[in-house]
Amino acid sequence: MNILQVNSSARTDDSQSTALANALVERIRNDHPEATLTLRDLSRVPHPQLDEVALQALFTPADKRTPEQAARVALDDVLIAEIKAADVVVLGVPMYNFGVSAQLKNWIDAISRAQATFRYTAEGPEGLLKGKKVYVALTRGGKYRNTPADTQVPYLQTIFSFLGMTDVHYVYAEGLAMGPEAAQNAMTSARTQIEELVVAPVAMAA
Ligand SMILES: Cc1cc2nc3c(=O)[nH]c(=O)nc-3n(C[C@H](O)[C@H](O)[C@H](O)COP(=O)(O)O)c2cc1C
Secondary structure (H helix, E strand, O other): OEEEEEEOOOOOOOOHHHHHHHHHHHHHHHHOOOOEEEEEEOOOOOOOOOOHHHHHHHOOOHHHOOHHHHHHHHHHHHHHHHHHHOOEEEEEEEOEOOEOOHHHHHHHHHHOOEOOOEEEEOOEEEEOOOOOEEEEEEEOOOOOOOOOOOOHHHHHHHHHHHOOOOEEEEEEEOOOOOOHHHHHHHHHHHHHHHHOOOOOOOOOOO
């Protein structure tokens, strides 16, 4: 079983979402000690954004790309290979300005590629990243669960489902900026949510 851990905080150290992503991986490995772990730490190695240079590289046929364009596409290829190989995906996801971090958005832009991770058929879009379990550790300064201000969960639900990942579980740590006691309670509650996860075996990666 392959686990892919994606840290998407801007913080390299003392990240609350990374701490919970680590706890999720530990929890999963308790039940699956044989599992291998690939760590994609976007705080230490931020992925480049999808700018015009990247788009031009992606839309140039492989045999016509310049070495620079080939190198840019290769950066995305690595992330696509990682998620394709994963049976379980664990994400640490902080809320920044009511959305996901730029780091996470860049990762999502990189892995969302037609014919590689989704395709369109006569019946509509089909996600190609099937048979994976996804665990998301959400950390927030305020409390927005199940409110219209929580754009993160509907967004993640939509993009993961579009890519074929429908078995998605969320762990919440909210109120982290509401005083030390609230913060401690939120992290304790999140760790309890993690302990209570039922980690069922997963199908092999598609
Ligand atoms: C730049 C920035 C923007 C933030 N925006 C929000 C926000 O919109 N809503 C919220 O509830 N918390 C917000 N927070 C608080 C973070 O969500 C919270 O500190 C979270 O635990 C950070 O996770 P991390 O330690 O993994 O980076 C923000 C924090 C930072 C640094």
